[in-house]
Amino acid sequence: xxxxxxxxxxxxxxxxxxxxxxxxxxxxxxxxxxxxxxxxxxxxxxxxxxxxxxxxxxxxxxxxxxxxxxxxxxxxxxxxxxxxxxxxxxxxxxxxxxxxxxxxxxxxxxxxxxxxxxxxxxxxxxxxxxxxxxxxxxxxxxxxxxxxxxxxxxxxxxxxxxxxxxxxxxxxxxxxxxxxxxxxxxxxxxxxxxxxxxxxxxxxxxxxxxxxxxxxxxxxxxxxxxxxxxxxxxxxxxxxxxxxxxxxxxxxxxxxxxxxxxxxxxxxxxxxxxxxxxxxxxxxxxxxxxxxxxxxxxxxxxxxxxxxxxxxxxxxxxxxxxxxxxxxxxxxxxxxxxxxxxxxxxxxxxxxxxxxxxxxxxxxxxxxxxxxxxxxxxxxxxxxxxxxxxxxxxxxxxxxxxxxxxxxxxxxxxxxxxxxxxxxxxxxxxxxxxxxxxxxxxxxxxxxxxxxxxxxxxxxxxxxxxxxxxxxxxxxxxxxxxxxxxxxxxxxxxxxxxxxxxxxxxxxxxxxxxxxxxxxxxxxxxxxxxxxxxxxxxxxxxxxxxxxxxxxxxxxxxxxxxxxxxxxxxxxxxxxxxxxxxxxxxxxxxxxxxxxxx
Amino acid sequence: xxxxxxxxxxxxxxxxxxxxxxxxxxxxxxxxxxxxxxxxxxxxxxxxxxxxxxxxxxxxxxxxxxxxxxxxxxxxxxxxxxxxxxxxxxxxxxxxxxxxxxxxxxxxxxxxxxxxxxxxxxxxxxxxxxxxxxxxxxxxxxxxxxxxxxxxxxxxxxxxxxxxxxxxxxxxxxxxxxxxxxxxxxxxxxxxxxxxxxxxxxxxxxxxxxxxxxxxxxxxxxxxxxxxxxxxxxxxxxxxxxxxxxxxxxxxxxxxxxxxxxxxxxxxxxxxxxxxxxxxxxxxxxxxxxxxxxxxxxxxxxxxxxxxxxxxxxxxxxxxxxxxxxxxxxxxxxxxxxxxxxxxxxxxxxxxxxxxxxxxxxxxxxxxxxxxxxx
Numbered sequence: 001x002x003x004x005x006x007x008x009x010x011x012x013x014x015x016x017x018x019x020x021x022x023x024x025x026x027x028x029x030x031x032x033x034x035x036x037x038x039x040x041x042x043x044x045x046x047x048x049x050x051x052x053x054x055x056x057x058x059x060x061x062x063x064x065x066x067x068x069x070x071x072x073x074x075x076x077x078x079x080x081x082x083x084x085x086x087x088x089x090x091x092x093x094x095x096x097x098x099x100x101x102x103x104x105x106x107x108x109x110x111x112x113x114x115x116x117x118x119x120x121x122x123x124x125x126x127x128x129x130x131x132x133x134x135x136x137x138x139x140x141x142x143x144x145x146x147x148x149x150x151x152x153x154x155x156x157x158x159x160x161x162x163x164x165x166x167x168x169x170x171x172x173x174x175x176x177x178x179x180x181x182x183x184x185x186x187x188x189x190x191x192x193x194x195x196x197x198x199x200x201x202x203x204x205x206x207x208x209x210x211x212x213x214x215x216x217x218x219x220x221x222x223x224x225x226x227x228x229x230x231x232x233x234x235x236x237x238x239x240x241x242x243x244x245x246x247x248x249x250x251x252x253x254x255x256x257x258x259x260x261x262x263x264x265x266x267x268x269x270x271x272x273x274x275x276x277x278x279x280x281x282x283x284x285x286x287x288x289x290x291x292x293x294x295x296x297x298x299x300x301x302x303x304x305x306x307x308x309x310x311x312x313x314x315x316x317x318x319x320x321x322x323x324x325x326x327x328x329x330x331x332x333x334x335x336x337x338x339x340x341x342x343x344x345x346x347x348x349x350x351x352x353x354x355x356x357x358x359x360x361x362x363x364x365x366x367x368x369x370x371x372x373x374x375x376x377x378x379x380x381x382x383x384x385x386x387x388x389x390x391x392x393x394x395x396x397x398x399x400x401x402x403x404x405x406x407x408x409x410x411x412x413x414x415x416x417x418x419x420x421x422x423x424x425x426x427x428x429x430x431x432x433x434x435x436x437x438x439x440x441x442x443x444x445x446x447x448x449x450x451x452x453x454x455x456x457x458x459x460x461x462x463x464x465x466x467x468x469x470x471x472x473x474x475x476x477x478x479x480x481x482x483x484x485x486x487x488x489x490x491x492x493x494x495x496x497x498x499x500x501x502x503x504x505x506x507x508x509x510x511x512x513x514x515x516x517x518x519x520x521x522x523x524x525x526x527x528x529x530x531x532x533x534x535x536x537x538x539x540x541x542x543x544x545x546x547x548x549x550x551x552x553x554x555x556x557x558x559x560x561x562x563x564x565x566x567x568x569x570x571x572x573x574x575x576x577x578x579x580x581x582x583x584x585x586x587x588x589x590x591x592x593x594x595x596x597x598x
Numbered sequence: 599x600x601x602x603x604x605x606x607x608x609x610x611x612x613x614x615x616x617x618x619x620x621x622x623x624x625x626x627x628x629x630x631x632x633x634x635x636x637x638x639x640x641x642x643x644x645x646x647x648x649x650x651x652x653x654x655x656x657x658x659x660x661x662x663x664x665x666x667x668x669x670x671x672x673x674x675x676x677x678x679x680x681x682x683x684x685x686x687x688x689x690x691x692x693x694x695x696x697x698x699x700x701x702x703x704x705x706x707x708x709x710x711x712x713x714x715x716x717x718x719x720x721x722x723x724x725x726x727x728x729x730x731x732x733x734x735x736x737x738x739x740x741x742x743x744x745x746x747x748x749x750x751x752x753x754x755x756x757x758x759x760x761x762x763x764x765x766x767x768x769x770x771x772x773x774x775x776x777x778x779x780x781x782x783x784x785x786x787x788x789x790x791x792x793x794x795x796x797x798x799x800x801x802x803x804x805x806x807x808x809x810x811x812x813x814x815x816x817x818x819x820x821x822x823x824x825x826x827x828x829x830x831x832x833x834x835x836x837x838x839x840x841x842x843x844x845x846x847x848x849x850x851x852x853x854x855x856x857x858x859x860x861x862x863x864x865x866x867x868x869x870x871x872x873x874x875x876x877x878x879x880x881x882x883x884x885x886x887x888x889x890x891x892x893x894x895x896x897x898x899x900x901x902x903x904x905x906x907x908x909x910x911x912x913x914x915x916x917x918x919x920x921x922x923x924x925x926x927x928x929x930x931x932x933x934x935x936x937x938x939x940x941x942x943x944x945x946x947x948x949x950x951x952x953x954x955x956x957x958x959x960x961x962x963x964x965x966x967x968x969x970x971x972x973x
Contacts, residue, residue: 497699497770
């Protein structure tokens with residue numbers, strides 16, 4: 001009875017059974033990522049290790065001997081760590097409050113959190129310049145309240161960088177926290193209360209430990225993203241607050257010191273990859289079907305009871321009464337405190353949009369807040385300016401094309417990763433999502449070096465390639481989440497009713513995944529449409545995307561023109577969201593909507 | 599209406615699924631499924647006649663669902679054969695097997711109307727236009743949901759959704775209908791109502807049905823034959839009555855209905871086994887079977903209704919606890935070191951047994967069975 005076939009591994013019913021299928025599904029994305037991403041990055045590292053064609057560590061030696069660079073590294077690490085901590089403190093109450101909401105309000109609140117996330121970083125940064133400027137609304141408010149006697153300098157220095165960065169990164173912290181908190185069984189905290197814990201104590205002992213995976217994911221994301229951030233520090237910071245990413249672009253674009261740029265890029269990438277690999281277990285868990293919010297018990301003895309050192313035990317016993325009373329006292333202010341801090345966090349997220357909208361209708365020839373009068377002059381000036389319109393059509397065309405390409409290669413890859421088990425599954429997944437984590441400056445510099453000398457610099461195709469590289473990870477992540485939620489029994493049912501795998505894909509799987517596909521496309525499109533960094537390195541006279549025009553405007557003149565674009569952008573975004581909700585409503589058969597976010 | 603006499607559209611049903619009483623015999627031979635080192639289904643052989651209603655009964659992890667999934671074609675077998683009407687179908691993909699299937703979670707397509715759901719298998723078979731409409735209307739009528747065609751699954755109750763799933767699985771007249779805990783998600787009352795409906799529909803359409811359940815009452819009341827699985831092995835397959843009155847293994851004896859297992863000493867002589875319980879003062883002599891060849895300890899299995907109690911002040915046995923259920927009274931009795939349950943019928947005028955009451959315990963030897971100690 002026992003023959004070779006007995007040892008056959010566990011394999012579920014899948015669309016197509018061969019081992020070749022996942023390979024074929026992954027082939028396009030792996031080829032594209034190799035050409036446009038892995039090889040250029042490898043070349044970048046090699047370049048940093050060479051000087052005039054010979055192996056040399058000279059670039060690194062020079063960097064190591066430069067106190068200025070060490071300061072920049074320290075400043076960058078300090079900024080990333082501080083931003084991460086502040087984001088955690090602001091995001092936790094918000095995520096916790098949202099997780100306590102009924103589904104519909106929760107979906108709406110998450111949408112508000114998502115809104116800044118998918119709005120151009122340029123627009124948000126521009127808004128902070130307006131808000132924080134010496135004659136901006138915040139200074140005006142403080143002056144009127146008599147809190148200050150002369151305007152505070154809050155922009156073009158590190159205050160501006162910190163404020164802007166926290167707001168930009170906040171959604172990245174809220175999403176994973178919410179995802180974990182929403183999964184924590186609410187009966188657990190109730191059970192703890194029924195067993196004698198006041199609510200705050202129950203929170204500290206039960207809910208907080210259960211949410212640690214989300215805290216770790218959120219902190220990793222924000223820290224990594226902050227390490228290589230370029231736009232916000234460059235626009236809001238002053239000359240005294242230089243960060244690594246700025247140093248790299250300065251070396252490439254102004255100084256032409258390519259060797260040092262290559263070395264600094266390699267160091268930045270190394271820092272990011274080290275952190276990424278430390279937390280890869282957590283990141284790779286996103287692929288698994290098992291619930292992964294189990295916190296292993298810490299410090300338990302063989303009896304199963306947690307062990308405490310005798311002194312600590314004594315201390316706990318002494319403090320038990322007072323701490324219980326403290327918790328009880330805190331119970332009274334707990335809810336108002338939670339809701340006030342959640343509301344403030346939301347306000348902080350939407351404030352830039354509120355500030356930008358009136359500016360678009362300003363009739364002043366320069367930026368001033370509040371506008372002295374209202375008109376549509378800046379709208380008509382935009383529509384008359386062919387430079388802006390050309391840039392807009394360039395961005396729409398190439399970001400759109402790249403979004404389609406991202407779907408074309410990302411969707412099959414997501415199918416392969418979710419539905420097949422193969423040896424390189426986790427490494428492939430980490431590779432495909434790594435452009436989310438590797439700083440765009442580093443990728444852009446590597447592409448710049450790879451394409452240098454070819455006609456592709458200043459060519460739209462270079463943009464199509466880079467937009468696809470940075471947009472695809474979003475498409476993959478959104479699709480993986482959608483596929484994991486997908487009820488596979490429906491496919492089994494279709495098969496039992498005589499539907500071939502391809503017919504099932506066409507009649508059941510893809511129609512039901514339409515909302516997910518729409519989300520994936522929107523994310524991939526927006527990532528490309530918003531890009532500044534690749535524009536800095538790859539633009540040319542015939543290839544100038546809209547964000548580059550905005551970038552130049554913000555750097556050179558700061559006119560209400562950007563506000564007009566922001567308003568148009570918000571309108572388009574609203575239309576896209578409505579479209580997404582509509583698609584969802586049609587597909588889901590008028591059942592309650594899930595949120596846009598994956 | 600009667601589906602079995604309906605004119606079968608030749609184009610739609612060619613080679614696939616015309617149901618009549620000659621087709622739909624299923625047999626599995628030495629079927630085994632390994633998940634890594636674990637045998638989820640272990641050398642199961644089972645033969646099912648056309649038109650028969652067979653329940654696969656077992657607790658979770660018994661292999662009943664895996665067995666069904668292999669018959670459906672959703673799980674590859676590790677070894678053994680699955681035959682439909684004498685043809686091996688192990689390598690036929692699920693969508694070409696032409697079996698109907700009903701899932702516990704209904705698995706209605708949420709983006710299609712009820713009518714489109716039911717039309718789905720017809721369209722996959724190339725049926726178009728008026729033929730589809732007619733068949734869908736008939737199927738809806740079969741499950742008493744006429745007029746629901748334009749609704750979406752989410753607008754129906756759980757019971758209605760499961761009836762739609764049933765209609766969808768039957769509309770193409772499969773020779774074999776597979777049901778995977780189809781009533782598991784429904785409440786008790788609805789479940790009983792649907793049990794009856796499924797039996798009636800089975801009579802009407804005549805398809806062979808394989809029905810997976812963990813509910814022994816459901817299996818016994820619905821199926822012609824019940825196959826009891828445990829640990830991947832087929833324990834016994836027989837009519838409900840055979841299972842209850844002549845359980846083949848101690849597991850079946852325990853799993854089906856209530857059973858007392860009384861520890862006994864075994865003595866063997868010339869093809870017979872004598873089981874003796876000192877506490878009860880009982881001796882039962884049975885033919886030695888293959889399983890009873892070794893060991894000097896065993897169990898005497900006796901159902902509560904064959905334990906007779908008589909009030910007796912001088913007896914050593916004592917009533918521990920009792921439960922009155924209307925027509926019966928269940929009584930837990932301590933006899934020496936043994937505890938056993940008796941079920942006595944309640945007759946008007948006779949007092950109920952009370953806790954602490956002394957009783958004499960008698961076992962009806964003809965209705966007992968001896969099992970070896972390791973069970």
